[in-house]
Amino acid sequence: MSSSLALPPLTEDLKQVLIDADTISRRVTEIAGSINRKYKDEKEPLVLVGVLKGSFIFLSDLVRKLDIPHVVEFIAISSYGNNGSQQGEVRMIMDTRESLMGKRVLIVEDILDSGNTLSYLIELFKSRGVKSIETAVFLDKPERHKAHVDIQYMGFTIPDVWVVGYGLDYKEKYRTLPYIAEMYPVK
Ligand code: IMP
Ligand code: MG
Numbered sequence: 001m002s003s004s005l006a007l008p009p010l011t012e013d014l015k016q017v018l019i020d021a022d023t024i025s026r027r028v029t030e031i032a033g034s035i036n037r038k039y040k041d042e043k044e045p046l047v048l049v050g051v052l053k054g055s056f057i058f059l060s061d062l063v064r065k066l067d068i069p070h071v072v073e074f075i076a077i078s079s080y081g082n083n084g085s086q087q088g089e090v091r092m093i094m095d096t097r098e099s100l101m102g103k104r105v106l107i108v109e110d111i112l113d114s115g116n117t118l119s120y121l122i123e124l125f126k127s128r129g130v131k132s133i134e135t136a137v138f139l140d141k142p143e144r145h146k147a148h149v150d151i152q153y154m155g156f157t158i159p160d161v162w163v164v165g166y167g168l169d170y171k172e173k174y175r176t177l178p179y180i181a182e183m184y185p186v187k
Helices: 021-039 056-063 116-127
Strands: 014-019 046-052 070-079 090-094 104-112 132-140 153-157 180-183
Touching (some): 056 132, 090 116, 104 116
Parallel strands (some): 046 104
Antiparallel strands (some): 014 180
């Protein structure tokens, strides 16, 4: 059965599938391969830090394709949006369990939008004395960047549209769709 037949029907909110599940799977395998090659000679485990909630599906697919020693940590971030305090402000609401000091860290994030979240996290982790830091990001919206962030592993570049699925949500909806879909602009 072709995977397009297995897709749940699009709802009235969803305009089109941008990236289907097979394409996602192939790309995640490639990214895992790059990470495996980069860290193959390291003895200490790589600490993958998933940024909740958006990264949880990408992270769980990615770690099951790693053949290097690794451990998983999570953090949760709240970014202030248009409604209220200053835009671009980022706040940590849940920190890692274990200290990252002296560790090789890979931040795993769903999407690079303004870049505020990742630039905040990279600076924070550097200030905590990590041994090295890299970032794996599933999606990139280059038109939206405000802060410059170095990304070592990138899934896909997309236009400036709101997308859902594969961990990404719209008001907590559509997060667990197995593909990336573009939403109609919100009225
Ligand atoms: P930043 O602007 O790069 O700091 O990204 C902030 C966060 O906004 C991301 O981590 C996502 O959780 C969320 N975000 C940005 N664009 C989208 C989107 O198209 N769909 C769902 N979430 C998004
Ligand atoms: Mg996020």
